[in-house]
Amino acid sequence: MIRIDATALGDLACGAAFLGSGGGGDPYHNRLLGEARIARRGPFELISLEQLADDALVVPCGWIGAPTVSIEKLPNGREAVDGLRRIERLTGRKVDAVLPIEIGGGNGLAPLIAAAELGIPVVDADGMARAFPESQMSIFSIHGLSGCPSILTGACGSLAIIETEDNHVHERIARQVSIALGGDAHMVEYPLTGRQTKDHAIPSSISTAIAIGAAIRDARQKGGDPFAALIAALQTSDLYPFGGILFDGKIVDLERETRGGFAMGRVAIEAFDGASRMDLEFQNENLIAWRNGAVCAMVPDIITIMDRETADSITTDRLKYGQRVKVLAAAAPHMLRSAEALSFVGPSAFGFAEDYVPIEALNGWDDR
Amino acid sequence: MIRIDATALGDLACGAAFLGSGGGGDPYHNRLLGEARIARRGPFELISLEQLADDALVVPCGWIGAPTVSIEKLPNGREAVDGLRRIERLTGRKVDAVLPIEIGGGNGLAPLIAAAELGIPVVDADGMARAFPESQMSIFSIHGLSGCPSILTGACGSLAIIETEDNHVHERIARQVSIALGGDAHMVEYPLTGRQTKDHAIPSSISTAIAIGAAIRDARQKGGDPFAALIAALQTSDLYPFGGILFDGKIVDLERETRGGFAMGRVAIEAFDGASRMDLEFQNENLIAWRNGAVCAMVPDIITIMDRETADSITTDRLKYGQRVKVLAAAAPHMLRSAEALSFVGPSAFGFAEDYVPIEALNGWDDR
The missing domain is CATH 3.40.1610.10 (CV3147-like domain)
Structure with a gap:
């Protein structure tokens, strides 16, 4: 208990x-x-x-x-x-x-x-x-x-x-x-x-979520890096093999509408030096992210936009122009990555033409 | 039985x-x-x-x-x-x-x-x-x-x-x-x-519908006027006090779309001499009819477009450009004309600004 x-x-x-x-x-x-x-x-x-x-x-x-x-x-x-x-x-x-x-x-x-x-x-x-x-x-x-x-x-x-x-x-x-x-x-x-x-x-997904939240809280209290703490907590969890930072920048464009019973939309984030850009598409959840036009994360891997100062996760309904954010990704548990599972929750299930490629392959994270 | x-x-x-x-x-x-x-x-x-x-x-x-x-x-x-x-x-x-x-x-x-x-x-x-x-x-x-x-x-x-x-x-x-x-x-x-x-x-609405259909069939078989037979059958029914012909002409325009789970649309009918015109709006059912721009029939009164040769009723999903038609109206039973009933089935229930006026008042049929 x-x-x-x-x-x-x-x-x-x-x-x-x-x-x-x-x-x-x-x-x-x-x-x-x-x-x-x-x-x-x-x-x-x-x-x-x-x-x-x-x-x-x-x-x-x-x-x-x-x-x-x-x-x-x-x-x-x-x-x-x-x-x-x-x-x-x-x-x-x-x-x-x-x-x-x-x-x-x-x-x-x-x-x-x-x-x-x-x-x-x-x-x-x-x-x-x-x-x-x-x-x-x-x-x-x-x-x-x-x-x-x-x-x-x-x-x-x-x-x-x-x-x-x-x-x-x-x-x-x-x-x-x-x-x-x-x-x-x-x-x-x-x-x-x-x-x-x-x-x-x-x-154990509830206790895992609590552990992830506790790691972020602990880092905040001790003046540490909450993103590093989050990534460490993922790696020590049984469910999520690892995670990483996909992007750091400012929201420069946002389209969002309530359609078919969902919050549907796109958000664009630009790096502070203006040299790179991330685009994301969401259907309630962030589904796919492109960095400079190349896919760098896809469902069922987790893609979360977080406040870059507080490490608060920003749900798609709270996104706003001008928010300064980091985009994090976490590897989905293996049971969501089987061929059978991907037919339910992979990119094709959302109408994307792209085949699923795990975030570690897309981001050179294989060696972590 | x-x-x-x-x-x-x-x-x-x-x-x-x-x-x-x-x-x-x-x-x-x-x-x-x-x-x-x-x-x-x-x-x-x-x-x-x-x-x-x-x-x-x-x-x-x-x-x-x-x-x-x-x-x-x-x-x-x-x-x-x-x-x-x-x-x-x-x-x-x-x-x-x-x-x-x-x-x-x-x-x-x-x-x-x-x-x-x-x-x-x-x-x-x-x-x-x-x-x-x-x-x-x-x-x-x-x-x-x-x-x-x-x-x-x-x-x-x-x-x-x-x-x-x-x-x-x-x-x-x-x-x-x-x-x-x-x-x-x-x-x-x-x-x-x-x-x-x-x-x-x-x-008795099923037996009344059968009697109306029988009157039309009988007139067709005997070479009589099926519209006159229909109107006579309404008048002898206990439910529908009377009916009449609103218009005679050819369908010259039709807009119909499936929206919100309904067949929604408008149909325009022109007299053969081109001198007058009828417009109808429907939501699955014909709701309101205008003759030369003036309302001449409204829900809950019955408005039915019929083939002018065969007296077949044409449902809104079967309307087509060029059909030669008569538009008939029948007075709704009294229980649909009470103030309480009109709040459910009168023009306002469909978003029309017009107050309900019975077809007999709109068409000078009071003296029938």
Whole structure:
């Protein structure tokens, strides 16, 4: 049992924001909710995958929608509980534990609050090892498990239950429902047995995010280099083999629109000497980065734009002209790099013509 | 018990197409399905509202989507049964009878086939007395009943269950789901008790549609004027007080697009002498007509464009440049003309600035 106090919650918010690759939603609101909860009722509790009974009902959950909407449109606070209660009625049994569908961004924190409300534990695991924009881009889907029954709940108290055998169709329906619910909704999906969770979930991703956040906090407190601390923390983690700095500069151009239920856009960053330039494209999450016109990082590797002074990760909905940033990349866990996984989460899954090349090959990081 | 044989089915297709006000879907496909069913298993059976037990479970159903899609994308044939079976599982009881959510267009016929499949009767009634493009535009919604739980089923075998207390939100979610399911889906909605059905449904609308179709067929067979026969049939019906011819001419312009899950557009018709012109706007259904720039018919009154030789009603998805047409209008039943009803189905519900004025006042038909 790992306990998450206010400090650990802050570390989790920091680490999850980095792992979000720009997406998963800004963690700020969930951090505030979590702190209030801890102040009132004490720390959150995490269990490890091993603590799950094989026949437990384990439900991944999180928010679906455009992060640009989620920072404007506040939830009613009952969405997650409404969805979890409804899946209990639908399946005729109690939910034993929840986990984040994605560790990245606010979605890495949101299940803590929902679980505490129901008095059930959160499993130290997730479904993506980062954040991805679409529902079928999860390790459960890659491994052939069904996303359904799935339940979306909205701030207006409305809900939709989706039942389909095709996880791409599930995503398509869920996305449209999220639009109808205002561009942002809570979703419980991929209901799992304890056995399936142990066999397929990304292990220890919550504690890894906390460790990453703690390393950054520690460096800040000691006047050290938070970027170096972040990179060191990745290298000592079991999940993310390594990371590095892709670029350093100032945001000189930004296009962002809410389209098809996503925050879609491009951002351009110029080096301070004007001699080089980085372009990134995002769909909620940063997907691909070009340095001087040449690809230097691609999904599923993590690409995060961070404030160059504070090392705060900047979600795609918070990007602004003139921000001074460093762009970091981290190698995706090996389970996201298989040929099967790449068909779900590689560049082709987002319509890019480029074949996936790992960041270490693109950046000469092979020898680290 | 009314029996619907192949002749009556053809009359129903003809009458429902007229009552569709251009929408409800082209009845052609459902007519073919119905004829095949009758050839194999005999006539369909209708019961009257009075035959319903007060505690019966009665489910209105029909297709939701853009008619432009429905004439291209064929169903898998199981959608209605899938939806009805799922609402039985959800409510824990058998469906006792179905009725068309709207008598207009193909949706006036579709429930016959679904009910025959399940071996249950269809009630001689409907929820709109015509066709309307949106789900909350039903007499049940006008009278304060809930559209939920509601179930959409798609040709891919996927389904979505919607639960909300707000019928406008229900429509918004259902519309988005219909888009995700390909632009066209089957929906069961407004589950009713027998008592509610008797108190609120539009009575005898199926038999009225059959009578209208029979009058047109009879006139054609005898070499009479089918438009005069149609108008006479309206006047002798209990539902539609009267009708008349608004315009006679040739389609000279047409704009139509599939937008937001609807067939949206405008059509212009010019008199053969070029001296006058009619403009109509539609959202699946014809909503409003202007003659020489002055409004001459408005929702909820029925406005149907018909082939001027055959008196076939032309649904909005079948309109073409050059068609020679008569435009007919019929007075909506009184229950759609109350102030409360007009807030759901009058011009303002579609965003028109014009106040509703009945066709008889607009066309000097008061003295009929």
